[in-house]
Structure formats: structure tokens, C-alpha cells
Amino acid sequence: DIVMTQSPDSLAVSLGERATINCKSSRSVFYSSKNKNCLAWYQQKPGQPPKLLIYWASTRESGVPDRFSGSGSGTDFTLTISSLLAEDVAVYYCQQYLSTPHTFGQGTSLEIK
Amino acid sequence: EVQLVESGGDLVQPGGSLRLSCAASGFIFSSYAMSWVRQAPGKGLEWVSLITSGDNTYYIDSVKGRFTISRDNSKNTLYLQMNSLRAEDTAVYYCAKCDTSYYFDYWGQGTLVTVSS
Numbered sequence: 001d002i003v004m005t006q007s008p009d010s011l012a013v014s015l016g017e018r019a020t021i022n023c024k025s026s027r028s029v030f031y032s033s034k035n036k037n038c039l040a041w042y043q044q045k046p047g048q049p050p051k052l053l054i055y056w057a058s059t060r061e062s063g064v065p066d067r068f069s070g071s072g073s074g075t076d077f078t079l080t081i082s083s084l085l086a087e088d089v090a091v092y093y094c095q096q097y098l099s100t101p102h103t104f105g106q107g108t109s110l111e112i113k
Numbered sequence: 114e115v116q117l118v119e120s121g122g123d124l125v126q127p128g129g130s131l132r133l134s135c136a137a138s139g140f141i142f143s144s145y146a147m148s149w150v151r152q153a154p155g156k157g158l159e160w161v162s163l164i165t166s167g168d169n170t171y172y173i174d175s176v177k178g179r180f181t182i183s184r185d186n187s188k189n190t191l192y193l194q195m196n197s198l199r200a201e202d203t204a205v206y207y208c209a210k211c212d213t214s215y216y217f218d219y220w221g222q223g224t225l226v227t228v229s230s
Contacts, residue, residue, distance in 0.1 A: 093158055
């Protein structure tokens with residue numbers, strides 16, 4: 001199984017500042033047939049189901065604000081929130097969908113400093 | 114509008130069985146893979162099972178031989194039959210629609226399964 005490890009486990013950032021969450025996979029999630037990385041990011045707010053933010057490591061889902069961006073390739077990926085808003089307080093998860101089981105990272109809890 | 118509505122969660126004793134359902138609408142159900150993802154109280158997300166549009170099925174090791182995922186395209190419904198339930202199966206179970214490449218573009222609100230005596 002591919003193990004997904006996020007860092008940090010929790011993060012406190014001031015409003016308007018940049019937030020960066022890292023995700024590392026135990027082996028590459030690059031899908032050569034599509035020349036893309038099978039890596040998604042989700043946001044989960046308390047009492048709600050997760051919401052898709054980013055797929056193919058860097059493609060923003062429709063309707064997701066452009067302050068959210070994804071980057072990385074192979075085994076190392078990053079979710080960046082360029083200017084933090086209060087509504088961004090949530091837990092963020094990365095997930096690989098290259099091979100089953102389609103494992104998630106342990107989550108990163110983002111709060112306001 | 115895509116909607117996924119789970120049902121069937123309940124309190125069940127260890128060793129018992131339960132069947133979860135997920136009623137789907139707003140998309141061509143038969144054309145997409147579907148999954149179950151669970152979240153134990155206060156914990157992270159755990160991918161549980163997937164069924165493709167062609168009825169191929171996949172499971173995490175901890176539920177293999179105990180859980181069965183299935184779908185009824187005539188009813189636009191996804192199922193998860195859970196047998197030999199254990200305390201560690203206690204979680205909110207989410208139904209999720211896969212995009213064509215298996216990331217989850219839509220999620221249900223979840224149904225709570227509690228395994229306890």
C-alpha cells in the first residue's frame with residue numbers, strides 16, 4: 001500500500017498570511033499513461049463531509065477560490081493557501097488514487113493564529 | 114445537482130451485520146465508480162472500498178472477507194454489506210462518487226455505524 005504522510009499535523013496561521021501543507025507518498029504516484037500525478041486534496045470543516053479542492057496534484061476543482069493551489073510531483077506535494085481567510089479553518093487531507101487502496105494522509109488541522 | 118444520501122447506520126453488537134445504502138441522483142450512476150470512505154470519531158479519513166462501473170471491487174485489507182460493496186444501477190443505489198462487525202469499524206461511513214480517474218468529486222453527508230455491546 002502507498003503510505004501518505006502529511007506535515008505538519010497542525011498549523012496556525014494569521015489571517016491574510018500564507019499557509020503551506022505538505023504531503024509525501026511512500027512511492028511515486030505519477031501515472032505515466034496520463035503524464036499526471038494521482039494526488040488530490042480535500043478540505044473538511046467540522047460536521048461536514050470532505051470537499052474536493054485539487055486533483056491531478058494541481059488542477060483546481062470548479063468553484064474553488066484561486067487562493068488554493070497545489071504543486072509537486074512524484075512523491076512530494078504541497079497545498080498552499082495564499083492569503084488565509086477565517087472560512088479556511090478546516091482539516092485538509094491529501095489522497096493518492098494511483099493504486100488501491102486509495103490512501104489518505106492523516107490530515108492537517110489549520111487554525112487561525 | 115448531484116446528491117448522495119446514505120442510510121442504514123445503526124448501533125450493532127460485535128459480530129453483527131449491517132447493510133448501508135447510498136441513493137444517488139443527478140448523474141448517470143451506472144457510468145461512474147463509487148466508493149465508501151469512513152471516519153472514526155475524532156480521526157482521519159479511511160478509504161474502505163470501491164466498485165467500478167464494470168463491477169470490479171476493491172477493499173482495504175481490514176475489511177476483506179467481511180464487507181461486500183455492490184451496486185444496483187436500476188435503483189441508482191450503492192450498498193455496503195458489513196458482516197462480523199468489530200468495535201474498530203465504528204465510524205461515519207461516507208458514500209463518494211468517483212470522477213473518471215477515481216478522485217472523489219462528490220460526497221454524501223454520511224451515516225454513523227456504532228459497534229458496541
